Each structure stands twice: as C-alpha cells, then as structure tokens.
Amino acid sequence: MFKEAEIRTFIEGTTNYFETSAQQSATVGSPYLVTDGNPGAYEYTGVIGVTGARKGVVYFTAPRGMLTVLLMRMQETDTSDENIKDLVGEVANTISGNARRDFGKNFVISVPVVIAHDLEKVTTPHSRSFVIPINWRTHSAKLVVCLE
Numbered sequence: 001m002f003k004e005a006e007i008r009t010f011i012e013g014t015t016n017y018f019e020t021s022a023q024q025s026a027t028v029g030s031p032y033l034v035t036d037g038n039p040g041a042y043e044y045t046g047v048i049g050v051t052g053a054r055k056g057v058v059y060f061t062a063p064r065g066m067l068t069v070l071l072m073r074m075q076e077t078d079t080s081d082e083n084i085k086d087l088v089g090e091v092a093n094t095i096s097g098n099a100r101r102d103f104g105k106n107f108v109i110s111v112p113v114v115i116a117h118d119l120e121k122v123t124t125p126h127s128r129s130f131v132i133p134i135n136w137r138t139h140s141a142k143l144v145v146c147l148e
Contacts, residue, residue, distance in 0.1 A: 006103075007031050007130060007132070007145070009098070009099050009102045009103070010058070010095065010099055010130075010132060010143055010145055011028050011031070011132055012098075013094070013095040013096075013098035013099055014026065014028060014060075014095055014132065014134055014143055015027075015028060016098065017091060017094050017095055018134075018136055021070070021073075021074055022070055022073040022074065022136070023073065024073065024136065024137065026134050026135060026136040027134075027135045027136075028132055028133065028134055028135075029132075029133030029134075029135065030133070031130050031131065031132045031133075032130070032131055033128065033129070033130055033131075034128070034129045034130075034131055035128055038122070038123060038124065039124065039129045039131045039142075039144045039146075040061075040119075040122075040142075041059070041061040041115070041119050041122035041144075042061045042062050042063045042141060042142075043062075043063050043064050043116065043117060043119075044061065044062055044063070044064060044067055044084055044085065044088040044114070044115075044116050045059050045060070045061040045088060045092075045114070045115045045116075045122045046059060046060050046061075046088040046089040046090070046091055046092030046093065046112045046113075046114050047059040047092065047112060047113045047114075047115060047122070048092050048093060048096040048109050048110055048112055048113075049109070049110035049113070050096070050107065050108065050109055050110075050147055051108045051110075052105075052106040052107055052108035053103070053104075053106035053107060054103070054107055054147040054148060055125075055147065055148050056124070056125050056126070056145075056146045056147035056148055057124060057125060057144075057146050057147075058092065058095070058096050058099070058109075058143070058144070058145050058146070058147070059092060059122065059143070059144050060088060060091045060092040060095060060141065060142075060143050060144075061088075061122065061141060061142055061143075061144065062088060062091075062134075062139070062141035062142075063139065063140075063141070064084060065139060066136065066137075066139030066140075066141055067084045067087050067088060068084065069137065069139065070087060070136075071083060071084070071087055081116065084116070085114045085116050086114075088112075088114055088116075089112035089113075089114045090112075092112045093109075093111070093112045095143060096109045097109065124144070124146040125146060126146065126148065128146070129144050129145065129146040130144070130145045130146070131143075131144050132144075132145070
C-alpha cells in the first residue's frame with residue numbers, strides 16, 4: 001500500500017511540471033482511492049508502465065482544451081492532434097521520471113503510451129488506484145497511480 005510520502009512525490013512532480021512548463025501553478029485536490037472499477041480518463045492519456053520494486057501504471061489524463069492552453073503557454077502555436085498527444089505523453093513521462101528519481105533505480109519506467117479518443121483502452125492492472133485531481137486555470141485533469 002502507498003505511504004503518504006509516496007503520494008506526495010507524485011503530487012510535487014505534477015505541481016512542479018506546471019510551474020516549470022506553464023509558468024503557472026496547478027492546484028491538487030485531495031487524492032482518493034478507487035477500489036472497485038476504473039478510475040476513468042479524459043480525451044487524452046499518457047500511460048507509463050512501471051516495473052522493478054513496484055509494478056503497475058501511472059497515467060496523466062486531460063481534456064483537449066487543457067492541453068491546448070498548456071501548449072500555448074509553452075509558446076507552441078501548433079495545437080494539432082499529434083502535438084497534443086506528444087504533450088500528454090511528455091507530462092506523464094516527466095512526472096514518472098521525477099518519481100523515479102525519488103524512488104531510486106528499482107522504480108523502472110517505460111516510454112509513454114498515448115491513448116487518444118478511446119477511453120475504454122485506458123485501464124489499470126488491478127482494482128486499487130490512487131487518483132490525484134489536478135486543477136489548472138479553469139481546467140481539470142488527473143494523475144492516476146496504480147502500483148503494487
């Protein structure tokens with residue numbers, strides 16, 4: 001089971017991403033545990049597989065509107081579907097990479113798998129997932145941590 005300090009690592013990684021990339025802070029709602037069923041997803045999701053000392057997935061999921069505004073804040077004018085998919089994968093990879101730094105070399109992460117427009121494909125390997133709600137400007141997203 002996750003310790004509070006481990007969840008804090010993911011929260012800090014998320015808030016640091018927005019402060020660094022968008023020069024605007026994001027707020028994080030109260031993390032909650034989903035014990036039965038799928039924690040859900042938005043239109044775009046970047047999934048990171050985790051192996052080693054922990055096994056499972058970490059994913060960042062957000063609606064197109066949020067990702068479009070985030071690209072614009074990063075001075076990117078190309079808001080095509082491909083750039084949106086690259087961005088959602090980058091967010092997931094950066095947050096997971098920061099967690100790897102804190103958890104050590106036995107926290108092995110994969111390259112991101114991006115799922116767009118197909119919410120049924122976003123699944124977790126088991127039924128216990130922590131959901132970290134993320135609010136940035138007027139947009140909502142979430143980081144889902146599903147690790148054994």
